[in-house]
Amino acid sequence: MFRHALNLRGRSNPGWTLAAIAAFLLVAAATPAQATGVQFAVFQQMPNSDNPYTFTNNGNGTATFTGSTQVLFNFTTESGVADTSQHTLTLTLNASTTLPAMKAGSILDQTMNGAPPAGHLNTLTVTDGTHNYLTMTFNGDIYGNQGTSNATFAGDTQAANTVTYSSDYINNFDTGASFLIGLPTVTLTNPGPNPNPPPAFLAGLQLGFGGLLDSFTTNAQGSFSSNLSVPAPTSAVMFGSGLAATAVLTRLRRRRTTTA
Numbered sequence: 001m002f003r004h005a006l007n008l009r010g011r012s013n014p015g016w017t018l019a020a021i022a023a024f025l026l027v028a029a030a031t032p033a034q035a036t037g038v039q040f041a042v043f044q045q046m047p048n049s050d051n052p053y054t055f056t057n058n059g060n061g062t063a064t065f066t067g068s069t070q071v072l073f074n075f076t077t078e079s080g081v082a083d084t085s086q087h088t089l090t091l092t093l094n095a096s097t098t099l100p101a102m103k104a105g106s107i108l109d110q111t112m113n114g115a116p117p118a119g120h121l122n123t124l125t126v127t128d129g130t131h132n133y134l135t136m137t138f139n140g141d142i143y144g145n146q147g148t149s150n151a152t153f154a155g156d157t158q159a160a161n162t163v164t165y166s167s168d169y170i171n172n173f174d175t176g177a178s179f180l181i182g183l184p185t186v187t188l189t190n191p192g193p194n195p196n197p198p199p200a201f202l203a204g205l206q207l208g209f210g211g212l213l214d215s216f217t218t219n220a221q222g223s224f225s226s227n228l229s230v231p232a233p234t235s236a237v238m239f240g241s242g243l244a245a246t247a248v249l250t251r252l253r254r255r256r257t258t259t260a
Helices: 014-027 238-260
Strands: 038-045 055-056 063-075 085-096 102-104 107-112 122-127 132-138 140-145 150-156 163-166 171-182 216-218 220-229
Touching: 063 122, 085 107, 140 171, 163 171, 163 220
Parallel strands: none
Antiparallel strands: 038 063, 038 220, 055 063, 055 216, 063 085, 085 122, 102 107, 107 140, 122 132, 132 163, 140 150, 150 171, 171 220
16 A cells, blocks of 8 residues: 555655655554545655755744755656656745644644635745746645654645646646655754743654644655546556545544534
């Protein structure tokens, strides 16, 4: 079931990859679910970057998850794009939330629903400054085991998320999409009302002020999947790690609804 967890191609930092996969395996349940779409693109953060993505608990019932850094990005053969070589591009993330996190056992789930007004979505862009390699508008969830440095950022239309793509190189995106981004180096920063560093046993993913996740920084790398209007080759690799991510997100959302 986890045949191709993250399935990152080309050069990578093995520690980040293994940590992201381990984090996913810890939170993903064994129940299989159908992923949405085929994996059409992947990215790896440049090895010399150090925790450029920042989750900020603003202390007022809102939080942001933002960052911009160079990444190694490539389309997969399943995308139908002729050029599947790696490109050094800039990935920029702008996400926000107005919802408190949910705790289910040891798992923390922070929905990134986008800031008001209603209908506003988060954005992720990959560009060389001229071409739109990928733009994703979405909502999704950051989730992981409390106290660990490994987390996952994921969304899937089958789990009631909004995930849509546009690209200068792909024009046949169809309804249904998903994404999975590993966050393997979660490091608490604790600004604002809680400036003191936590003890070692409270390091990693934690609840913070107002019931949202505590502020942290992290690296990131991951994959994007979508249904395409032109059938992919029969050898297409499904977004394997998303198989269980969809199930996890669905269960977390059901628990949030039941709790509410």
